[in-house]
Amino acid sequence: MPRKLLLLILSLITVFTVVACDDTITLTTTLSLSESTTSDTTTDSTTTTTTTTSSTTTTTVITTQLLDLIPDECSEIEIVDGWIPTWCDEFKYEGVVDPAKWRHQNGGGGFGNNEAQYYTSRSENAYVDGEYLTITALKESYSGYQYTSSKIWTQGVENFKYGKFEMRAKLPAGRGTWPAFWMMPTISKYGGWPKSGEIDIMEHVGYDPNVVHGNTHTERFNSTNGRGASTNSLLNNGTFTQIDVLNEFHTYGIIWSETRIEWFFDGYSIGSMGYTPNLNQSFLLPTSVDWPFDQSFYLILNLAIGGDWGGAQGIDNTIFPTKFVIDYVRVFQQDYISDDTERPSIPTSPQILSVVDRTAYLTWKPSTDDNAIKRYAVYVNGNLKAYTSVYGIQLVGLPANSENYIMVIAEDYAGNLSDPMETIIRT
Ligand SMILES: [Ca+2]
Ligand SMILES: [Ca+2]
Numbered sequence: 001m002p003r004k005l006l007l008l009i010l011s012l013i014t015v016f017t018v019v020a021c022d023d024t025i026t027l028t029t030t031l032s033l034s035e036s037t038t039s040d041t042t043t044d045s046t047t048t049t050t051t052t053t054s055s056t057t058t059t060t061v062i063t064t065q066l067l068d069l070i071p072d073e074c075s076e077i078e079i080v081d082g083w084i085p086t087w088c089d090e091f092k093y094e095g096v097v098d099p100a101k102w103r104h105q106n107g108g109g110g111f112g113n114n115e116a117q118y119y120t121s122r123s124e125n126a127y128v129d130g131e132y133l134t135i136t137a138l139k140e141s142y143s144g145y146q147y148t149s150s151k152i153w154t155q156g157v158e159n160f161k162y163g164k165f166e167m168r169a170k171l172p173a174g175r176g177t178w179p180a181f182w183m184m185p186t187i188s189k190y191g192g193w194p195k196s197g198e199i200d201i202m203e204h205v206g207y208d209p210n211v212v213h214g215n216t217h218t219e220r221f222n223s224t225n226g227r228g229a230s231t232n233s234l235l236n237n238g239t240f241t242q243i244d245v246l247n248e249f250h251t252y253g254i255i256w257s258e259t260r261i262e263w264f265f266d267g268y269s270i271g272s273m274g275y276t277p278n279l280n281q282s283f284l285l286p287t288s289v290d291w292p293f294d295q296s297f298y299l300i301l302n303l304a305i306g307g308d309w310g311g312a313q314g315i316d317n318t319i320f321p322t323k324f325v326i327d328y329v330r331v332f333q334q335d336y337i338s339d340d341t342e343r344p345s346i347p348t349s350p351q352i353l354s355v356v357d358r359t360a361y362l363t364w365k366p367s368t369d370d371n372a373i374k375r376y377a378v379y380v381n382g383n384l385k386a387y388t389s390v391y392g393i394q395l396v397g398l399p400a401n402s403e404n405y406i407m408v409i410a411e412d413y414a415g416n417l418s419d420p421m422e423t424i425i426r427t
Helices: none
Strands: 027-042 049-064 083-089 117-119 126-129 133-142 145-149 151-153 163-170 177-185 198-203 213-217 250-256 260-265 268-274 297-305 322-334 348-356 359-365 373-380 383-388 392-395 403-412 421-426
Touching (some): 117 297, 145 297, 163 177, 163 198, 177 322, 297 322, 348 421, 359 403, 359 421, 373 392, 383 392
Parallel strands (some): 117 145
Antiparallel strands (some): 133 322, 163 250, 163 322, 177 198, 198 213, 250 260, 260 268, 348 359, 359 392, 373 403, 403 421
């Protein structure tokens, strides 16, 4: 659950930069394919099974139109700036949320924030009416709690890594409400919260209406150590002063890339944060301390009541029922493979920021590419040491008292490699 916001460190950006992308969407993959044909025959009266297998090895070029992979329910979504809808829920059905997309997380317990609600999957708390999903918070005694509401997530159903994530919604009104549209890591590779990260696409607390928050939590920057990262107060900067998020639908989104997360409100960029190796002088820590966002995350929608942040000024018991109305949730991806004609540029300007015993921290200027850099491969003395999506790495266990030959090679999504950047790290 999103934690209380304590410090705001992001600059606000009000210019929406439109990046034009090629409309041609062709994903070409070359594989070595081992074809096998199997036929099974089973009769009812006996257990006779006949299996024949033939195997041939051939090289086949498979051409997939990424446009053809758009799910049917997302087919009416306009493709803008090359963003292809790859997952969506438009809520054009009636009843419970689509189990092929969402699961309910039911129960109470406060969710780490002393929240006051008990989440249920009852239609009183979550209902799809053919156009909208409405999450309704109620004042009622239920399983020892005084409020009920709903929380749904894609955990165990669908995970996402990079892309554009957008919700169109009308937020609940009233002191004590705390709606959120956010993401949590699928496998927590770097450890429990906050080490593996949290991405809060949208948070709003009812006692502070029309102040919409974006936020991330990492091992270094999070609420418990007083250093969350946020796009706070985006609606007070002049551009959005006339907007009423409680009675009007607006879109809330992020674009999450290999090194950066940027928040959008109604399509306008409102802030960003990214990997900045020089920001913190703690080079004895791995990059995941600042950037755990190179792993898959799942989506979450919920309406909390009370809690450390939402309930900081109490709960107004006259506001119930209060509703979080969601028109859609959409996920878009860019096609970074088709028409890729350029290798990434060579990474440049290697900087050894720290060498302590056998641990070194190396950074470099990012490569550029006609599409996008997927990752960098880092070699130590000719051996592949690690891949990283960001332009820096902590190298541990280097041979002592040595001149270590380091090579960094950028790779794009089409598999094209840059020339190697070379440097020496003396331990
Ligand atoms: Ca809808
Ligand atoms: Ca390329």
